[in-house]
Amino acid sequence: QVQLVQSGAEVKKPGASVTVSCKASGYRFTDYYIHWVRQAPGQGPEWMGLFNPSGGKPMFAPNFEGRIILTSDMSTGTFYMEVRSLRSDDTATYYCARPGVAARLAPFDYWGQGTLVTVSA
């Protein structure tokens, strides 16, 4: 079955960077986009960007363009998101998510368990 397992919680200082990993299993990694979504405490989800495992160009929400980097290790099916220049308002739970179909315009059937990133001086 499809599983997305994320790395553990992180505490970072303002200005630092953080990398969240998302290890996929149960499907062919190149077939499905991986999306990144974050959710600040008490807020709705916020889409950050998508990674195209078949080598296409990633897409980013305007709020995150230039501040996040999306990469992968296709040998292990692990996807990474690096967020740079952290601010206190980046404190949130970060999720990777995968559509149920191999299409760019598709909802998110599968989600990782979430990674809490706390930014505090």
Place this chain on the structure above:
Amino acid sequence: EIVLTQSPGTLSVSPGEKITLSCRASTSVRSDFLAWYQQRPGQAPRLLIYATSTRATGIPDRFSGSGSGTDFTLTISRLEPEDFAVYYCQQYAGAPRTFGQGTKVDIK
């Protein structure tokens, strides 16, 4: 960017009741690209409905979706105890994907 506004913010209801949640878009959304999610405390969102009215795998038929253009609704016909949660609409018609701010359904 398409802004999704959900109402009400909170709905206090009793088990067994029927409820309707609203999601209004700032500009028209193709009905193929509107979804609803349920989120329980401490969990990731769970896909309920996609393409406005299609239930995701394993979702009971007490959940239904409808709408078009800028106005969409999620209806839960008979609330079960496990349905008390926060519900989000999402449009995935393009970038950026956007979510509503959520409707919390709690026990009266």
